[in-house]
Structures are given as C-alpha cells and as structure tokens.
Amino acid sequence: MKAARAVLEFLKGSGVKHIFGIPAGSVNAFFDTLYDMPEIEPVVTKHEGAASYMAAAYAKYTGQMSVSIGCSGPGGTNLVTGAANAMREHLPVLFLTGAVPVNTMGLNASQELDAAPVFRTVTKYSVIVKEAKDLLPEIIKASQIAISGVPGPVHIAIPIDVQHAEVGNPDIPVLQERKPMIPNPETIQAAAKALMQRKDGCILVGQGVRGAVDSLIELAEMLNWPIVTTPQAKGYIPENHPLLIGVFGFAGHEAASNLINEGAGQALLVVGSSLGETATNNYNQNLTKDRFTVQLDFDQTVFNRKYEIDIPVLGDIHLSLLMMIEDLRVLGLSRGTAHLAFEENAMEGNESLVQDVEEYNTKNVLLNIQKLLPSNTRYTVDIGEFMAYVIHHMKVLDYDSYNINVHFGAMGVGIGSAIGSKLAEPERPVVCITGDGCFFMHGMEILTAKEQGLPILFVVMNNARLGMVYHGHSLQFKRTHPSFEQESVNIAEMAAAMRIPSFRVNGMDEISSDIIASLLNADGPAILEVALRDNNNPPMGDRVKFLSSFGK
C-alpha cells in the first residue's frame, strides 16, 4: 500500500473518524485514499485555521486524538494558530501537512516551505519525514507523544513523494492508551494531612478539573471548603452547588475576590490551574498569602512559577483527587456532614442571579437567551466583550457547559469549537456565542456546518465595532481610534443569502421562545444576530488594570 494509506489505516484503527482541513495537490494521496475509506470523513473547511479549532474541540469532547490537515506552504502556516491554541489547551491534535517532493527541496517547488521548524515551538513534536519507511513509525510516535503526559499537538510534514511511496503491507498497530500519571502516594498523604490540619481554606479550580468534577465536589464537601473557579473553568461546577462562590480572575465575581483577598482561609488547594494571568486576577499575591498551598496538576512546569507552592502534587488530576479523598477518609473526614454550613454564603454577590429585564444590553440579552435554551446546552464562547459578560453573568446549569478560551484567545475559536463540539457529541445542543469581529474572521465556517448538517445556533453579538478593543482603550486611554469601528452589516440578511435560517434582534422584546425554537430546530446551523451597541463597561476591569499598569 501507499505510505499515506498506512497512515490512514493506523488512524482509522485508532478510532479517528474525521480529518479537519483543506485538500490540495500536496496532500492528494490522503484525500484520494479517503475515497476508499468511508470510515474517515474529511471535514473540508473554509480556512485551515478554523479546521484546527474544530480539531481541538473535537479532541476535547471525544477525549481522543484528532487530526487536522493542510497543504504544503500556506495550508500548513494557516494551521499554526490552531497548533498554538491546542498547545495552550493541552489538546492532542495531530497536524499533517504536505511538503514538496524530497528531491525538489530548496528548488522553489510550488508552495515549498520547511514547516517543521515553524511548528516546533507551538507543538510537542514537529518533524518532516523524508523516507517512506519512516512515515508510519513517525506518525505512531507523534501520536503517542500527543496523548502522553501533558497532551498537546504534534506535527508531521510529509513530502508528496513519501505519501505516494509503496510501503508493502506493514503491521498497523493501534494507538496505545495514554499511561496515567500516578501521583506519589506519600505526597498525596502529606497534602491531605496538611490540608486537614488547617481550620479553613478554599479551593481554586481550573480547567484541569475537566473529567474529575464529581471527585472535586466530593473532596470539597469533605473539607467543606468554598470553591472558586478560573474563568476558563466556568461551567464545570454546577451553579447551584452550595460551596461554589463564583469565578475568580478575568470578569469574575466580587464574592470570589473577597474570599481570596480577605477570606481568613488558612489553606488553598489549587486543582488544574496553571495560575496564569486571567486565573489569578493578574497574579494577585493575596491568592497564596498566609495560605498553605497545595497544587494538583499533571504539568510539572506549572508549580512554583509565580506562587510558592508548599506541596505540589504531580499526577493526573482525577487520580490525585481520588487518592486524596481516600486519605481524607482514612483520616476521618466524611462527605456531606458539614456542607450546609456554607449555604448562607452560596453565590452571595454573584450578579448572575440578578436580572434587569428592562434594558437592552449584553447581559440581559445573554440571560434571556439562556432562559429559552435547553439546560444542557453547551456554549462555545468566542473572543470579544461578550465573553466577559458570559463569564460574569451566565448560569452554569449543566456539566461541562462552557467552552471559553481566555488563554490563547484566538478570534473565531468559538465558531470552530462549536462545530468540533457538535461532531463530537451530536446529541448535545451547541450554541456559539460570537461577535461581528469573529464572524468576519471565521464566520464562513457556518457553511461548513451546513455542509455537515450540524444544527448549531450561532448567536452573533453585532455591535459593528471591535468591542473589547473599544472598551479597553476607552477605559485605559479615555479615547478610541476611529478604526475600531466596523462596517455595520446585517448579518441575518447575509445568512439568508446563504440559505441559513436567521433572525435579527433589535430589542429585548424580540427575543422570543418561538424564534429560538425555530432556529434551534433547523436541520442545520442558524444565526441569531443581536444588533446591539452596548456602551456599558463590560465586567473586565482587571484586564484593563493589568494593561494600564505598564508605562505608569
């Protein structure tokens, strides 16, 4: 068989069902082989960047490695943002790019580019394979790297001639499951003891808790400690849990800030957060001040970066939580005895429970739309001023219900993520919350959703400006450059031209259950455009404070 076929057979055997990208001459062996392999469906996108976001979300919500493909040259470089995004999000994506034939390297063949070094710093592994016999082994090696340890993207560049070369009938193994990272039991025991010895404390939950939420809640209830989450971890702890205080960090809640800044807690347990800028309110030193700090993570590099950690626990977070629960049980703690004590504080000051139904503003629009959507809806949230409102105001009604990317913050990532999420979990309602800026960057992927027959609701907050930039400059400099204003476009009308169901909202009273239901029940994607220029300051003051602190 051709080397390209061997690669696809390995991927097929390892459970890969979609490949996200754009075909071209330099990857034609792959796309031609797919003709004979209906088990793998290519999702051909409008821009490779969006393909890379889809692949990342698909990996996240299937729990498997996903695959993204682009041609030599521009197709490959168009995937770089997505590689960097997957790296930051610890998502295992195998990026395949075409390359010019080995004997034409350096001779300006069409779309020639040495992509391996370009990808090197934004992936865990990036190589070009110049001999056909090495291709399958390199793909297997890269795939194992992608899912091992701290998962992340990998990249293999494959020259055209290598793809087409005959490799006979090689043994095709399947991808070995990721080996769990088992934490040191003595470290866990020491941490459990140390935490128990403290009178009180709190728990900061990052997105590393994904897949271990039940255990986290069990542990929190045993300790009877309040929980705050990072913005990125919004959606993991149910809104109605009595120990949940709210979001700490970017666009977070005052109650959470108060707890961290003034709370008397003697200990802090950090679970699955790298303690980056947005998770810590700009590296707020109060977080660990006078607190005995335990941090659970599978990424060794996050310990003792900015904060001194008393006991770092390296290992898969779920395992660490399970072992710690067991140790606490042995030490005499049990679940549920005390957690009601916190009920009076629960969500105090969390403005998400307060609604102003009068004013046509971002907050009220988002809350009203949420009221009309199924409670198990997953929201994939794009980058813009609306993101701060989502984090601050929207409710957490079901598990794993938000996909928020305040880390790498690539505009349009919410659009690709919606498609990846829907393909991964077709039964779950998916709503993308995006803006006009993101829509004009990657919104044409709504056609990809249409081609795939994916019923996704795209809520486009259309303020005809780069709102986050506008508000950021407004707050920091008291003036804004006219270039932040954008052409005012009727996006619902554009959707109609694309034969995509749509509705344009111009006021609070236009958001009705009929409209939402009809858009949700379309047999493909739909657009709810919200025409609204919100001049309130979005709840993102901390980011502005951070930016303003330079040059003073």
Added chain:
Amino acid sequence: MKAARAVLEFLKGSGVKHIFGIPAGSVNAFFDTLYDMPEIEPVVTKHEGAASYMAAAYAKYTGQMSVSIGCSGPGGTNLVTGAANAMREHLPVLFLTGAVPVNTMGLNASQELDAAPVFRTVTKYSVIVKEAKDLLPEIIKASQIAISGVPGPVHIAIPIDVQHAEVGNPDIPVLQERKPMIPNPETIQAAAKALMQRKDGCILVGQGVRGAVDSLIELAEMLNWPIVTTPQAKGYIPENHPLLIGVFGFAGHEAASNLINEGAGQALLVVGSSLGETATNNYNQNLTKDRFTVQLDFDQTVFNRKYEIDIPVLGDIHLSLLMMIEDLRVLGLSRGTAHLAFEENAMEGNESLVQDVEEYNTKNVLLNIQKLLPSNTRYTVDIGEFMAYVIHHMKVLDYDSYNINVHFGAMGVGIGSAIGSKLAEPERPVVCITGDGCFFMHGMEILTAKEQGLPILFVVMNNARLGMVYHGHSLQFKRTHPSFEQESVNIAEMAAAMRIPSFRVNGMDEISSDIIASLLNADGPAILEVALRDNNNPPMGDRVKFLSSFGK
C-alpha cells in the same frame, strides 16, 4: 515619549502611511499613539492573514517597506502565512507583534506566545525586544534588513511594557535607501561576449524583471532573441511585443514549450527567475540542455540549484541589464535593427488570441470581461483553476498588469493583494479574480475595502467546489472525493446583504458593458459573481504530470 511612539515616528519619517492589521490589548500603545498621528492610517482587517497580503502588495506597488501588526499569540500566528508569502516574493514587510510583559513571560499571561522562533524561518530576521532602549534600534535594524540585499519580511515581537516604556526623546533617523547590488563589470562583459558569440538564443524572464522591463526589452531587441516569461512574470512584457512568445511553465503556451524543448537556440539568458517548479515546467532539463546559460539575479542562492549556470551574474537586475546593454553596444550591437525578423513568429500558437464566444466557460468569461475593462487594469489573481486560465489566455495590455502567486499559492492572497495594490496606486483600476473557495476564506475583506472606500471589482468565479483540487484529482486519479464539492451559495446576494453592489452572471450573454461599468463606477468595492461549473480541463496539465510522477 513612549517607545511605541518612537517606533511610529521612525516609520512616519520613513514614509509609512498605512499599518495593516488588527488592534488588541497587547498592541494598544501603537493604536493609541496613532490617534495623535493622522499621517499613518491603520487598515483594520477582518483576519490578520489578509492584512499580511495587503501589506505585501502594498510594499510591492509602492516600492517601499510596509508594516503589518498583530497581537501577541493568535494575531501573530495569523500573520505567519503572510510572512512566508512575503519571504517567497522578496517583499519587505515589517511585522510587529505584541507580546506579554517581560516579567510575566512563562506565566501564562493572556495570549502569551514566544513568536520570534515561529517567524524565524519565514522571515529574514525575527527577534523579541525585551528592553525599551533597544526597541527603536532593533526596528531600524530590522527595517534595513528588510529592504537590503534580497528584500524580505522581518519580525519584531514587542512586550506590552516595552511599548509603553518612556524612552525620552531619541534621535529618530529615517530608513536609509537600499544600497544597490552592483554586479561585477567583468562578469557582465564576459556574459555579454559569450551571448553575442552564440548564433541564437532565448530569454526566460521571471518576476525579478519587475522595474526593469524597458531595459529587458531593449536587450532582447539588441540580441533579437525571443522572450518567454514564467507564469509569475505574466504581465511584464506587453502582449504585442514581436519577440514575446508566451508563458513557459505552469499553464503556459505550446509555442513557449516548443521553443524551449525543440528550439535551436544556443544560449539561454535567465533574468530574475529562481527556476522553480512552475517556471520550468517541473525542472524540464531541456531548458539549459546544449545551451550556454547566463543568469541574472540579485539572489545568490538561485544559481546552480537545479541547472548548471555558465555565467551567474549577481547584482540588481536592472543594473545588470543596463551594464550588459552598454557592453553589447560597445561590442557593436544596436537596438531594433533586426527584431522585425521575428514578427512572423510572434505569439504563434498563443491561444489567448483565439476566442470561442459561444461556450459559457472560464476562458471565454475571462476574455469577455477583460474586453470590457480598461486596458490599464491590474488583475490580482487568486488561487484556483481560474488562475491557469488567466495565465494561459488573458492578454497583457499594459505594464505590470498581473499579480499572480503561483509560488506560495495562498488562497485568498488575490483579495488582500487587490486592496494593497489599490491603496498603493489609487488611480489604477484593480480587478481581483478569485473563486468561491478563496472568497469563503478571505472574502470578508471586501468589507475592509468598503471601509476604506476602495473601488475594486471582485470577480468571483463560483463553481461551488474546490475546482483546482477537483480537476487535479480527476486528471490524476480519475475520481474525486465528494468533500471537494462546496455548498452552493449566491455570493451576489451575500454582497447585496453587505450593501455592496453586485451582479450574478449565469451565461455569456449576461456579461455586458453596462454591468461592468456600473460595478466599476461604484464608490467602493463591487462583486461580479460568475456562476459557472466548468468541466473542461484547465490548462494546468504540467502540474498534474508533476504530481502524478510520484508513486509510479
């Protein structure tokens, strides 16, 4: 002043009038400073990738360094394709990206990414500047590198705190003009003598001839040798010049192939071509076989790559041509004595002169549209099957009239190039020839053109499939994957929703001078959509032969 201001003062003083990109927190010092500096207008685009194409075309058509900007993280990585494109096209573009504050590096600040190594292999120079005192000197150094020797892109990553830091009132120099690369007079003399000694020969002209066309023609007329151009150099030699045979290479002309493959010429003069795949019909060995070969180029690395060059002449091409003309004159040749002898051969076999006005196909549509457009129209040509038709069939009616990118071949580059070209030369009519695939990748930049008030006609060849991929697979594999088909969208209707004048063509008789005139005379961009699925094989057989040669 702030360090960011010093940078902008340097750019302003050096003639920079536009900065192409997207604002964000991590580059806010630049955008806020621009508020006080109306001499530099930011062109805020929908995707940074398109900004990078605009900047490249703007550099090309102004003959000056241009500037493109993006935020830390995704804004930066979104510029990588454009950097690689500018590198391949030898265009001096200064890429500026934001970076997280120096003291937060490695701490997961928002959008953190170490962009310098990502850009390193796709630029001439890529660094991060961590001290404010170094910023202006590094910008100056990078700018000089960009325009020196073989021009190309450079990249500087600038942390937020560095941008905002006070640097006092530094001396702000202006960018020094590029030092000409003066060829060795003895080499030129030897080359001139050697060429004169040959009974006959031919001239292969690449895009390096740009800016030296008159001298090239003078030289050709002195030697009385026929000229073939590379695909990328289409548009430099006027169609009606008696010595012009046509295009050799991708989508080229039979007469040019015959000349190279069977012509008796004893010599070959290569001017400004790297002799890459598309310029040489896949490294056709007949090009230099039994021919004494002289190659003029300013890029030392292009000599003796695939072809043995008897006399490589390193230097600015215009200078080399001027000096060679002088040497030939001294040796007794004069211009115009003999060139009529070739008249009988001129453009023989060049199918671009043959028209079939009956069939509604890509070729006839393009020729008919061209007939209705001003003769000085510049065509910026995107990537798709239509590109092969443009190269093969469209006429060269004026100087420098095509912008074709068969080298790096980034989809959507034609759209950005149209905008960069129009900003650089507002008086020249610009028509972008693009396809539905490219339109869905970067077509939202038509809103950028609208915001800038740029009257550009976008001709969108809409076949509702990835045509080049479709035909490539058809020809090579005799089958095509269903995923190459795209959602059929009425793009003219989308344009109408964007309040952009548009017309959808469904047959030959619908292309009228009235329609073209009304679209051309709009006060901003307009779209002529050509709904057409052309099942003829495009004239790109050589690319398919190249791809098919692997794995046989």
